[in-house]
Amino acid sequence: MLTAIKRYAPQVRLLLATTFTLTLARAITLPYLVVYLAQNFALDISGIGLMIGGALIVASLLSLYGGYLIDTLRSYTVIIAATLTFTLAFIGAVVSRELSLFFICLVLINLALAVVDIAAKAGFCALLPLEERSEVFSIKYTLSNVAYAVGPFVGVALVLLDDHLPFLLSALLGLAMCLSYRRWGERAARARVEGSEQAGFLSVGVQLVKDRRLICFTLGGALSAVVFGQFTAYLSQYLVVTSSASEAARYISYLVATNAVTVIALQYVIGRRISSRQLMPWLIAGMTLFLVGLLGFSLAQSLLVWCLAMLVFTLGEIIVIPAEYMFIDSIAPEHLRGVYYGAQNLSNLGAALGPVICGFALAHLVPVATFYLLIGSVLLAALFYYLGARR
Structure with missing residues (x-):
C-alpha cells in the first residue's frame, strides 16, 4: 500500500493525508x-444519543449542498473553508456552555469532515484514470480505519491529563491540514467542466431525483x-440485553479489534481488485458475507463464534464500501461528481437509524429478532443495488 501511495501524484497524496488527519482528529474525541x-451537560443516555445521532443526520443532509459547492467552486477553496470550520468547531465545542451551541459545533x-471526504472522492476521479480508482478508494478506507483504531487510544490518554485536551488536539490537527492545504493544495483545480453551464442547486436537485440509478443506489x-x-452500537445493545454489561464490554472489545485488524490487513488487498466492470457480482458477494455474518451473530454462543462471524461480516464491509464508491463514479456526470457523492453520503441516515431500529426490536421482540430485521435490510439493499445496476 505504501508503494502505491508513493506512486501517486502529490495532490492525490495530499487528499489522502487530509482525509486521514481529519478522521484521526474526529476519532480522538469520539470515545470520550x-x-x-x-x-x-448532565444529559442522560437517550439525550446523548439524540445529540450525537441528530448531529450526524443534520450534517448528512447539509453535505448534499456541500457537494454542490465542490462542483461550483474551486475544490481548493472548499477544502480550506471546511478544514478551517472543522478547527473552529472543535474550539467552539471546548468553550461551549450552552447545549445548543455544542450541538451546532457537532x-x-x-459536516466539514463529510465535505472534505466528498472533495477527496471527486478529486480522485479527476486526478486518476478509471482503472486506478478502486485502489485509491481502498487505500482511503484503510487509512480511515487506521485512524479510528489509533484515535481513541490517543483520546483516552489525553483525557487523563485534561478533559479538554482531546478537543484541542483535534482543533490543532484541523488547523495543520488547513495550513498544509493552503500551502500545497492545487489552486487551479476545479471539478466543473470548463465551459459548461452551472445550474442552480434546486435544478441540480431535480436532476438527482430523476436519476433512477442514483436513487436506487x-x-x-x-x-x-x-x-x-x-x-458496535446494536451489538452492544444486544449483548447487554442477553448477558451482563461487563460481559458485553469484553465481547465488544474483541469484536472491534477483529473488525479493525481485518480491515487494516485485507481492505487494500481485496479492494484494489474490485473492477468497475463487475460491480454487481462484487456487491452480491459483499451482501452474502453480511448475511452469513449476521446469521453467525444470531447463533453465536461463544466468543470464538462471535469473532469468526465478525470476520465474515467485515469481509462484506471491505467489499461493499469501495464498490459503492465505484458505482457512483461510474454514473456521475463529470461536472456533478461532488453533488452525486453528497447524495451517496445520505446513506449515513441509515447508520443513524440502525441503533434505533435495533433498540425497538430489543424492547418489543425477542432479542434474536434484531438480526432477522438486519438480514431483511441486507436483502432489501441487494434488491435496490440490483435495480440501480440495471441500465
Whole structure:
C-alpha cells in the first residue's frame, strides 16, 4: 500500500493525508464524547444519543449542498473553508456552555469532515484514470480505519491529563491540514467542466431525483449502512440485553479489534481488485458475507463464534464500501461528481437509524429478532443495488 501511495501524484497524496488527519482528529474525541456530554451537560443516555445521532443526520443532509459547492467552486477553496470550520468547531465545542451551541459545533464537525471526504472522492476521479480508482478508494478506507483504531487510544490518554485536551488536539490537527492545504493544495483545480453551464442547486436537485440509478443506489447504501454503519452500537445493545454489561464490554472489545485488524490487513488487498466492470457480482458477494455474518451473530454462543462471524461480516464491509464508491463514479456526470457523492453520503441516515431500529426490536421482540430485521435490510439493499445496476 505504501508503494502505491508513493506512486501517486502529490495532490492525490495530499487528499489522502487530509482525509486521514481529519478522521484521526474526529476519532480522538469520539470515545470520550458520551462521557463529556454526561459530565458537562448532565444529559442522560437517550439525550446523548439524540445529540450525537441528530448531529450526524443534520450534517448528512447539509453535505448534499456541500457537494454542490465542490462542483461550483474551486475544490481548493472548499477544502480550506471546511478544514478551517472543522478547527473552529472543535474550539467552539471546548468553550461551549450552552447545549445548543455544542450541538451546532457537532454538526459543523461532521459536516466539514463529510465535505472534505466528498472533495477527496471527486478529486480522485479527476486526478486518476478509471482503472486506478478502486485502489485509491481502498487505500482511503484503510487509512480511515487506521485512524479510528489509533484515535481513541490517543483520546483516552489525553483525557487523563485534561478533559479538554482531546478537543484541542483535534482543533490543532484541523488547523495543520488547513495550513498544509493552503500551502500545497492545487489552486487551479476545479471539478466543473470548463465551459459548461452551472445550474442552480434546486435544478441540480431535480436532476438527482430523476436519476433512477442514483436513487436506487442511495437507498441501497442507506439500507446497508443500517447494518454496518454503527454495528458496535446494536451489538452492544444486544449483548447487554442477553448477558451482563461487563460481559458485553469484553465481547465488544474483541469484536472491534477483529473488525479493525481485518480491515487494516485485507481492505487494500481485496479492494484494489474490485473492477468497475463487475460491480454487481462484487456487491452480491459483499451482501452474502453480511448475511452469513449476521446469521453467525444470531447463533453465536461463544466468543470464538462471535469473532469468526465478525470476520465474515467485515469481509462484506471491505467489499461493499469501495464498490459503492465505484458505482457512483461510474454514473456521475463529470461536472456533478461532488453533488452525486453528497447524495451517496445520505446513506449515513441509515447508520443513524440502525441503533434505533435495533433498540425497538430489543424492547418489543425477542432479542434474536434484531438480526432477522438486519438480514431483511441486507436483502432489501441487494434488491435496490440490483435495480440501480440495471441500465
